[in-house]
Amino acid sequence: MVEGCADGTGDSIDALAASTPPLVNLDDIEAARRLLTAVIRHTPVESSEHLSALAGRPILLKAEYLQRTGSFKIRGAYNRIARLDPAERASGVVAASAGNHAQGVALAASLLGVKSTIFMPATAPFPKVAATRSYGAEVVLGGRVFDDCLADAFAFADETGARFVAPFDDPLVIAGQGTIGLELAEQAPQAGTVVVAVGGGGLISGVAAALKARRPGIRIVGVEAEGAASMSASLEAGETVALDRIDTMADGIAVKRVSELTLAHVSVLVDEIVTVSEEDLSRALLVLLERTKAVVEPAGAAPLAAALARKLPADDGDPTCLLLSGANIDPTLLIRVIRHGLTAAGRYLILRVALQDRPGELHRLTGVMAGLGLNVVDIEHHRSGVHLAVDEVEVHMTLETRDPEHLAEVLTTLRDAGYRVRPAD
Numbered sequence: 001m002v003e004g005c006a007d008g009t010g011d012s013i014d015a016l017a018a019s020t021p022p023l024v025n026l027d028d029i030e031a032a033r034r035l036l037t038a039v040i041r042h043t044p045v046e047s048s049e050h051l052s053a054l055a056g057r058p059i060l061l062k063a064e065y066l067q068r069t070g071s072f073k074i075r076g077a078y079n080r081i082a083r084l085d086p087a088e089r090a091s092g093v094v095a096a097s098a099g100n101h102a103q104g105v106a107l108a109a110s111l112l113g114v115k116s117t118i119f120m121p122a123t124a125p126f127p128k129v130a131a132t133r134s135y136g137a138e139v140v141l142g143g144r145v146f147d148d149c150l151a152d153a154f155a156f157a158d159e160t161g162a163r164f165v166a167p168f169d170d171p172l173v174i175a176g177q178g179t180i181g182l183e184l185a186e187q188a189p190q191a192g193t194v195v196v197a198v199g200g201g202g203l204i205s206g207v208a209a210a211l212k213a214r215r216p217g218i219r220i221v222g223v224e225a226e227g228a229a230s231m232s233a234s235l236e237a238g239e240t241v242a243l244d245r246i247d248t249m250a251d252g253i254a255v256k257r258v259s260e261l262t263l264a265h266v267s268v269l270v271d272e273i274v275t276v277s278e279e280d281l282s283r284a285l286l287v288l289l290e291r292t293k294a295v296v297e298p299a300g301a302a303p304l305a306a307a308l309a310r311k312l313p314a315d316d317g318d319p320t321c322l323l324l325s326g327a328n329i330d331p332t333l334l335i336r337v338i339r340h341g342l343t344a345a346g347r348y349l350i351l352r353v354a355l356q357d358r359p360g361e362l363h364r365l366t367g368v369m370a371g372l373g374l375n376v377v378d379i380e381h382h383r384s385g386v387h388l389a390v391d392e393v394e395v396h397m398t399l400e401t402r403d404p405e406h407l408a409e410v411l412t413t414l415r416d417a418g419y420r421v422r423p424a425d
Contacts, residue, residue: 023265024171024206026213029178032079036179039078039111041067045187045321050291055307058319060188064180064326065296069135071252071326072177072203073104073167079176080165081108089114091161096153098124098146100252100326101167102132102139110136117156119149125330147256168202169259177203181210184321191218192318195303197325198222198231198273199253201262207323208269221312222266222273223302228254229275234263249337250281252299252326272313278340280305286341288324297329298337342400349399349407354420357383357393365395368417372410375400387422 043064052059064072081093092115095105102118109116116137120129121144133139140156143149157164166173184194184207194211196204201222208220224231227247234240234257242257258266266273276284281298284305288294303322306312312320329337342348355361362381369376377398388394401407414421 023268024174024178024209026210028171028175029182029206029210029213032075032172032175033179033182035079035082036075036176039068039108040075040179042183043067045184047319048292051287051304051307054287055304055320056310057307057312057315059307060191060319060321061292061304062180062184062188062321062323063294065294065300065324066327069100069103069107069131070328071100071104071297071300072180073100073326074107075104075179076168076170076173076176076202076206077101077104077165078108078111080170080172081105081112081114081163083172084114084163088163091163092116093165094119094153094156094160094162095165095167096120096146096149097167098149098251099128099328101165102128102137103135103328105165106132106135106137117153117162119143119153119156121146121149125332127330128328131328168200168205169261170202171261174202174206174209174261174265176206178206178210180323181207182214184323185211185214188319188321189215190319191321192316193219193221193312193320194323195221195223195306195312195320196323197250197253197299197302198224198266199228199255199299201231201258201266203323203325204270205262205265209265212269219271219313219316220269221306222270223306223311224273224275225250225253225281225298225302226275226277228256229273230255231258231263231266232273232275234258235267235273239263248281248298249278249333250298250302252297252328253302274306274311276302276305276309276311280309280311282337282341282343283345284308285329285337286345289338294324295327295329295334296324297326300324300326345403347401347403347407349401349410350423351397351399351414352387352422353395353397353414354388354392355395357391361393362395365419368414369397369399372406372413373402374410387420 043066045062094117096119118137119140122141204222225248246254284301288296380396382394
């Protein structure tokens with residue numbers, strides 16, 4: 001957790017803010033909104049009694065995952081590309097992205113009649129590649145990781161004269177994202193805190209710039225994945241630093257280094273940055289699916305993850321508005337995340353149970369399971385293993401449980417019945 005960002009974090013941060021280009025201001029964001037009025041959806045803000053009860057505080061949800069292309073990225077991309085002069089438009093635009101930025105640039109360019117080329121990793125999920133192409137972009141697949149694609153995009157820009165559209169390190173992109181802050185000021189005037197996911201920092205920079213100008217007393221909290229906390233590291237160092245590695249399912253906020261521009265915005269305008277675990281993200285995604293019927297990607301669910309994990313500042317009684325920023329999750333990842341979320345929530349239990357290798361023992365075990373109200377998802381027999389005697393077998397079972405208390409009851413009951421039980425690795 002990095003606290004007190006809005007009050008400054010030392011002379012180095014003050015010097016950084018002074019040395020960067022001017023911060024995006026309210027006039028910049030108002031101009032972006034006028035440009036975007038006929039292009040974007042005015043996404044709703046909704047309350048949730050169930051999420052409020054789980055989080056222990058009044059919760060509002062800004063449903064930006066319903067935006068065109070499934071994320072907020074169209075706002076900044078359109079504001080950037082629309083400001084190009086005729087000669088720049090004729091040369092086209094280029095970007096590097098594994099998902100949301102690619103789709104935002106592709107659609108924005110298409111709407112403005114500008115050719116777009118997007119470099120995506122060879123491992124990018126097919127649905128994201130297909131969506132980017134469907135918005136009119138030429139997609140070039142290559143490179144193992146995003147940094148490879150970024151280098152290719154820069155080289156392409158040098159060779160062709162295409163304008164590179166940055167995902168966050170651009171005042172016009174930040175101003176476009178800031179239009180969400182203007183909407184929040186009008187849609188949720190009662191909110192005392194707004195919580196935003198942080199990757200490169202463009203989204204929270206724009207939202208904070210708008211809200212702090214419209215409502216100076218509001219509190220802005222950023223949320224990073226523990227395995228990709230580049231903004232927190234940079235705030236602590238007083239300068240941008242690159243992480244050695246990133247490790248998170250939340251690819252939308254998996255950024256190794258933030259920019260000097262976004263770091264300056266966050267140091268001045270954001271009150272606090274917190275981090276969430278992969279288990280927190282999985283649980284939040286699962287809760288959104290079950291309780292709000294919303295399909296939200298892990299990065300978009302990060303604000304709820306922080307609320308459910310009680311990582312946010314103390315409740316001041318005013319509602320907390322969570323910005324759910326995107327919905328572009330690959331179906332195969334969604335399946336894995338649901339399973340991970342069920343396990344993290346105590347709803348999915350994988351056990352290894354040792355039994356005597358004789359008729360009737362499996363029937364007796366499944367009778368115990370039935371008495372506990374369990375659904376057995378799958379079951380396997382194994383007759384060898386370092387933990388087994390010569391007259392034993394081991395049964396691997398996947399079970400559906402109701403909650404952590406039910407899970408604990410299952411383990412206790414099985415052990416009381418004389419079974420040697422251990423959770424699967």
